[in-house]
Amino acid sequence: MSRLFMARAFYAAIASVVLLLSPATGQAATPRDALIIAWNLDALITFDPAQIGEVNGADIIINNVCTTLVRYDPNDVTKIIPGTAESWSSSPDGLTLTFKLRSDLKFPDGTPATAEDAAWSLQRAVLLGFFSSSNLTEWGFNKDQITDQIQAADDHTVVLKLSKPYPAPLLLSAAFANNNVAAILSKAVGLKNAKTTDGKSDLGNAFFKTGPVCVGPYHVTRWDANDVVVLERNDNYFGPKPAMRRIIIRHVPESSAQRLLLEKGDIDVARLLNTDDLKALESNKDIHIEQTLQQGMQYLALNTNDPILGNPKVREAIRYLIDYDGLKDTILPYKGVPRADLVPEGAFGALNRKEGQPFSLDLAKAKQLLTEAGYPDGFSKKMILSANDISPAIAQHIATNAAKVGIKLELEQMADANLFTRGRNRDFEIQLVGWYAGYPDGNAMVSRHATNPDPRMEAKLVGLPVWRTGWQSTDINAKAEAARLEQDPEKRAAMYRDIQLYMIHNGPMAYIYQVIRPIAYRTSVKGFEIGPFRVNYESATK
Amino acid sequence: MRLSLLKGFARQAGSVATTLLGLLALTFFMGRMLPVDPVLAIVGDQADQATHDMVYHQLGLDQPLYVQFYLYIHAMLTGDFGNALFTGHRVADDLTKVFPATVELATFAIIIGVGIGVPLGVLAAVYRGSVIDHIARVVGLLGYSSPAFWLGLMGLILFYATLGWVGGPGRLDVAYMDSIEPHTGFMTIDALLDGDTDVFWNAVSHIVLPGSILGYGSMAYISRMTRSFMLEQMAQEYMVAARVKGLSAWAVIRRHAFRNILVQLVTVIALAYAFLLEGAVLTETVFAWPGFGHYLVAGLLAGDMNAVLACVLIVGIIFIGLNLLTDLLYRLLDPRTR
Numbered sequence: 001m002s003r004l005f006m007a008r009a010f011y012a013a014i015a016s017v018v019l020l021l022s023p024a025t026g027q028a029a030t031p032r033d034a035l036i037i038a039w040n041l042d043a044l045i046t047f048d049p050a051q052i053g054e055v056n057g058a059d060i061i062i063n064n065v066c067t068t069l070v071r072y073d074p075n076d077v078t079k080i081i082p083g084t085a086e087s088w089s090s091s092p093d094g095l096t097l098t099f100k101l102r103s104d105l106k107f108p109d110g111t112p113a114t115a116e117d118a119a120w121s122l123q124r125a126v127l128l129g130f131f132s133s134s135n136l137t138e139w140g141f142n143k144d145q146i147t148d149q150i151q152a153a154d155d156h157t158v159v160l161k162l163s164k165p166y167p168a169p170l171l172l173s174a175a176f177a178n179n180n181v182a183a184i185l186s187k188a189v190g191l192k193n194a195k196t197t198d199g200k201s202d203l204g205n206a207f208f209k210t211g212p213v214c215v216g217p218y219h220v221t222r223w224d225a226n227d228v229v230v231l232e233r234n235d236n237y238f239g240p241k242p243a244m245r246r247i248i249i250r251h252v253p254e255s256s257a258q259r260l261l262l263e264k265g266d267i268d269v270a271r272l273l274n275t276d277d278l279k280a281l282e283s284n285k286d287i288h289i290e291q292t293l294q295q296g297m298q299y300l301a302l303n304t305n306d307p308i309l310g311n312p313k314v315r316e317a318i319r320y321l322i323d324y325d326g327l328k329d330t331i332l333p334y335k336g337v338p339r340a341d342l343v344p345e346g347a348f349g350a351l352n353r354k355e356g357q358p359f360s361l362d363l364a365k366a367k368q369l370l371t372e373a374g375y376p377d378g379f380s381k382k383m384i385l386s387a388n389d390i391s392p393a394i395a396q397h398i399a400t401n402a403a404k405v406g407i408k409l410e411l412e413q414m415a416d417a418n419l420f421t422r423g424r425n426r427d428f429e430i431q432l433v434g435w436y437a438g439y440p441d442g443n444a445m446v447s448r449h450a451t452n453p454d455p456r457m458e459a460k461l462v463g464l465p466v467w468r469t470g471w472q473s474t475d476i477n478a479k480a481e482a483a484r485l486e487q488d489p490e491k492r493a494a495m496y497r498d499i500q501l502y503m504i505h506n507g508p509m510a511y512i513y514q515v516i517r518p519i520a521y522r523t524s525v526k527g528f529e530i531g532p533f534r535v536n537y538e539s540a541t542k
Numbered sequence: 543m544r545l546s547l548l549k550g551f552a553r554q555a556g557s558v559a560t561t562l563l564g565l566l567a568l569t570f571f572m573g574r575m576l577p578v579d580p581v582l583a584i585v586g587d588q589a590d591q592a593t594h595d596m597v598y599h600q601l602g603l604d605q606p607l608y609v610q611f612y613l614y615i616h617a618m619l620t621g622d623f624g625n626a627l628f629t630g631h632r633v634a635d636d637l638t639k640v641f642p643a644t645v646e647l648a649t650f651a652i653i654i655g656v657g658i659g660v661p662l663g664v665l666a667a668v669y670r671g672s673v674i675d676h677i678a679r680v681v682g683l684l685g686y687s688s689p690a691f692w693l694g695l696m697g698l699i700l701f702y703a704t705l706g707w708v709g710g711p712g713r714l715d716v717a718y719m720d721s722i723e724p725h726t727g728f729m730t731i732d733a734l735l736d737g738d739t740d741v742f743w744n745a746v747s748h749i750v751l752p753g754s755i756l757g758y759g760s761m762a763y764i765s766r767m768t769r770s771f772m773l774e775q776m777a778q779e780y781m782v783a784a785r786v787k788g789l790s791a792w793a794v795i796r797r798h799a800f801r802n803i804l805v806q807l808v809t810v811i812a813l814a815y816a817f818l819l820e821g822a823v824l825t826e827t828v829f830a831w832p833g834f835g836h837y838l839v840a841g842l843l844a845g846d847m848n849a850v851l852a853c854v855l856i857v858g859i860i861f862i863g864l865n866l867l868t869d870l871l872y873r874l875l876d877p878r879t880r
Contacts, residue, residue: 036716038830042840045584045630053586129596131589209630225629225636226840227832228719248716252830256695257711260703266710415843420587421579424594435588448588463590 030268033245035525035540037269038252038261041229047220048208049180050124053131055436058180060229060249063536066183066214067239069099069118069158069176074531077440078348080172084118084184084215084238085158088172094165094487099158099176106236107186108219115152118184122150122158124203125181134463135175135438138447139166167487173348174439178533186213217242217538226251231537243527243541262287262520268542269521269528275390278334281520289520290530293337295344295444296436296515298394300383303429304508305470309381312506313373319510320369321401323361327513331393336513342449342503344514346532348489349442349496351504358504367405378406384422385432387413394512395432424462426470434515435465440532442496443484450503451480471508554866562858563615569854570611570847578845583627601627614851623852628844633852636837641856642727643713644826644834648818650753655760656811662761663768667776668795678765685762693755694828701751709748711830718744752829756822760814767810771803804875812864819860 030036043054049066052058062068063083070088073079085099105113126133126146140163141149153159162171176182190204190213211220217239218231231247250267252258258270259277263284273281281287300318304310324338332338341356343349350356370376383399385391392413399409409430414422422428437444448464452472461467476499483495503509519530522542529536581597582589602610617624623633666678701708709715713729722729722736730749733742775781776799784794823835834853841849 031717034716042628045628053584053589129593131585131593133593134590224639224832225626225631226837227639230719248719250712250716250830251832252711253836254711254828254830257698257828257830260698261710264703264710266715415578417578417580417582417844418576420582421577423587424579424582460591462594463588 030266031246032542033243035244035247035269035528035537035542036267037247037249037271038258038267039249039271040253041226041249041251042253044223044225044229046209047212047223048205049121049183049185049212049214050128050132050203051130051205051209052180059535060220060231061183061212061214062178062180062534063216064218064231064247064534064538065216065220066180066185066212067216068178068180068182069101069184070172070182072173072177072440072531072533074529077346077532078173080169080177083177083182084113085176088168090168094168095162097160097162097168097171098153099160101156101158102238103156104238105184105215106238107189107213107215108234108236109213110236111186111188113184113186113215114155115158116155117187118158119150119152120187120190121183121185122160122181123147124185124190128203128205131463132179132181135179135181139171139175140164164485165487166484167489167492169348169489170441170443170484170492173441174443177439179438183212184215189213218247237538239538242538244537247537262522265522268525269519271519273334273518273520275334278518278520286523287520288523289334289518291334292517292519292530292532293344293346294436294515294517294532295347295440296434297339297342297344297445298336298391298432298434298512298515300398300510300512301423301428301431301433301465301469302508302510303426303431303469305426306381306429308375308379309429310470311373313369314375315508315510316505317366317369317373317405318402318407319359319505320362320366321405321407322359322398322510322512323401324357324512325360327394327397331390331397332513332516334516334518335390336515338512339514340504340511341500342445342507342509342511343442343496343500344437344440344445347437347440347442347444349493349500351497351500356500356504361401363401363404370405370407376406378402378408380408380410381429382410382412383430383432384412384414384419384428386416386419388416391432423465423468426457426468431468433465436515442493442500443480446480446483446496446499449509450476450499450507453477466508469508473502473506476502558862561862562855565854565858566615566851567611569851570614571607573845573847573850574607574610576845578843580627580845580847583844583846614848618851618855624848626841626849627846628841628849633848636849637834637852637856638727640832640834640837643832644819646728646730647749647753647756647822647826647831647833648815650749651756651760651818652811652815654754654757655764655814658757659761659764660768660807663765664772664795664800666765666769667772670773675769678769682762682766685758689824690755690759690822691824691828693758694752694825697751697755698828707747708751709744711828713745713748713831714741715744715748752825752831756818756825760818763814764807764810768803768807771806772799775799775802805872808871808875809868812868816860816864820857 043056046052047057047061049061052061068083069085070080071083073081084101084105086102087100089098101115101118107113123146126136126141126143149161151159193207194201194204195206210223217234217237219234221232222230229249233242233245255272255274255277258273261267262270278289281289302309302315308314328338339356340359341351345353383395385395395411399411402409419433423431423433449466452464452466454461455467455470455472479495479499483492486492486495521528525540525542527539527541529539581594584597585593598604626633626636629636662678666675669675702710718741721741722732722738725732725735729745730742733745781794781799784798823839826833826836838853
């Protein structure tokens with residue numbers, strides 16, 4: 001009896017587990033009218049276009065939820081095509097830029113969107129002063145004058161007064177195409193839901209954070225932190241009606257789990273797969289892997305305040321320690337293309353692939369440069385890097401080559417937030433880190449990685465990676481400013497070329513590779529627009 | 543008599559409050575020493591100093607540490623845990639989503655852990671040195687030594703991808719995502735409350751694998767502990783006396799030996815459950831389970847002290863709560879403590 005009791009308890013426990021398993025055999029395929037995407041949503045903190053400062057938030061919002069005034073031509077991002085603005089013009093003196101908006105712009109609830117909304121959206125980006133505001137303030141727009149500088153002339157015309165005659169293609173590319181500040185938000189909704197603290201209005205920031213009311217093909221209907229984001233089709237969108245009623249972005253932080261979901265057909269798109277999983281998917285004919293060259297560079301930032309790294313010959317020696325060819329076949333598949341130039345390929349004015357990558361592993365040359373610099377026996381330095389992704393492998397690779405010429409690199413891995421903090425505090429000798437250019441123009445990188453108005457510590461120009469290294473060239477500063485104002489595209493391109501050819505040997509960074517973004521999706525998904533900057537869902541079908 | 547009870551209660555409440563306050567203070571001041579700038583979670587690496595300083599000020603980080611701590615405790619007592627910097631949501635809102643997800647998973651796991659672990663431990667003790675004992679040992683050893691991450695992945699490949707017996711990563715299939723109203727935050731219970739059996743079985747199919755894998759770890763621990771407690775009791779002289787009295791072998795085990803290990807067992811189970819409730823980060827990551835562990839670690843890596851402090855408070859409350867509950871159970875189970 002008692003023996004029976006124990007045995008029964010034991011089997012009952014096992015049976016209950018088996019029983020639970022049995023009814024769960026059915027698999028639900030993804031719904032026909034929804035695109036299901038797996039991604040890592042850890043970094044998302046806001047959907048307010050005026051506040052977004054990280055890649056994933058911008059990717060979701062720009063041109064999926066908020067259509068920008070103008071856009072990049074998907075076939076050539078150096079060309080500008082209409083967005084919510086159907087046309088634009090510059091005054092002869094180059095000091096006024098006018099956008100003519102489409103007359104059929106509506107918010108998701110059907111309310112018409114006007115130039116007043118567009119002007120307010122631009123103004124609030126500057127007034128709120130989040131990181132995105134620098135996309136406008138670097139072109140002379142400022143908090144004190146913004147309501148004069150950007151105005152609605154009538155229901156469909158936005159007029160911008162410029163402080164300098166910047167070339168229109170540069171300005172459009174930098175601030176108004178595929179840029180979150182160029183979204184049209186509902187002024188009425190923003191002001192109605194504005195919160196005031198210490199006498200200062202947040203202009204609807206807290207409200208728009210979880211779902212901006214924008215002109216665009218979709219709108220955000222759900223966002224559970226670290227779980228899911230749901231975009232619902234905006235039936236009042238001016239463009240062709242998107243085929244997908246919903247875009248569902250699920251937080252799946254583990255690559256293998258994404259791969260299984262994709263193979264099984266429980267998701268349509270996987271956006272965070274590691275190299276091993278991508279390789280494994282390569283032979284699956286139901287899955288396509290799209291590799292897009294992005295406008296992002298990974299590099300070694302060398303602190304030039306350090307007496308050794310301050311020597312240009314030492315920095316040049318370090319460039320010869322990077323085995324660009326070897327990396328290409330070993331660590332970089334699906335991750336990047338070797339490149340030693342600061343301006344990424346595909347940007348206006350960028351050096352071509354060959355010119356932009358003149359180095360190769362050359363220990364003898366490195367040794368010779370070190371000897372000329374006065375360090376024939378090498379030296380010891382610390383390198384800080386992210387513990388994520390391929391950074392540890394890249395760092396190890398460089399450290400191994402460095403050891404062969406007597407440079408002892410001590411590697412210190414850390415969380416990204418820690419790595420960024422150290423970089424901004426100039427608290428490093430060598431930092432392995434990445435940077436994404438905001439727009440496809442030489443100026444995007446030159447203005448952050450080469451132009452340093454004040455290298456002093458107390459200047460705290462922490463947003464400029466070049467400042468973080470302490471490096472400065474007044475000659476480059478002047479050349480960069482001249483290029484920014486050059487109206488002739490050919491001359492402007494030549495000026496950037498000149499800057500790049502100097503920086504590639506003398507600058508404070510050793511660029512390693514240009515980032516590739518691999519996206520794997522089921523071949524049943526068609527018309528999915530994947531560009532170097534954004535991924536657009538409005539044209540997707542399945 | 544009543545006064546002394548009240549006094550006892552007051553003393554208990556005072557010690558709980560002091561413990562929690564101490565825990566918060568320790569976490570707060572240690573957190574501020576982390577070499578991570580929490581502002582970067584909001585403004586990003588590309589922001590300039592002016593933007594950085596604006597947010598730094600908005601967050602009150604320019605105030606002295608003790609003032610910051612005082613303001614935090616003050617707000618917390620009114621139920622305001624502030625905003626999680628790394629998610630942009632209110633911490634309280636985040637927790638109402640992630641905590642039930644973890645409790646659901648942990649409860650499923652502990653049921654398996656206890657349901658299988660205890661009988662297995664008893665059998666292993668009774669049939670010491672037999673095949674059952676060896677099986678229990680091997681099963682236990684595997685449970686201890688296999689990384690949950692690896693087990694999770696293997697489980698997914700076999701039961702989800704190959705056999706299709708269970709649901710994949712996540713708490714529900716996408717098709718069911720909006721089918722139920724969130725009442726409790728427990729998918730299975732919410733589905734039953736809505737009377738939607740399809741969603742219920744779908745939720746079960748998603749929880750069964752991560753739950754079993756976590757449960758396996760608990761089972762290994764619980765069965766080993768049960769075995770050693772039982773062996774200790776079975777070596778006692780009263781066991782022989784009970785047999786001499788004429789009771790059957792199993793009756794002695796059930797009524798005497800097992801009954802006497804209950805107090806120790808309750809402690810072991812409570813600890814195992816508390817451990818599961820802290821969140822199993824790796825399992826949650828593999829199974830894309832939007833739970834507490836993942837939330838806590840992500841908050842920690844971003845230097846987001848609002849999120850971390852609230853999580854620490856919850857873990858503290860869980861441990862203290864389970865301790866109190868265990869004390870209570872002791873009194874019920876062991877007449878000597880009454």
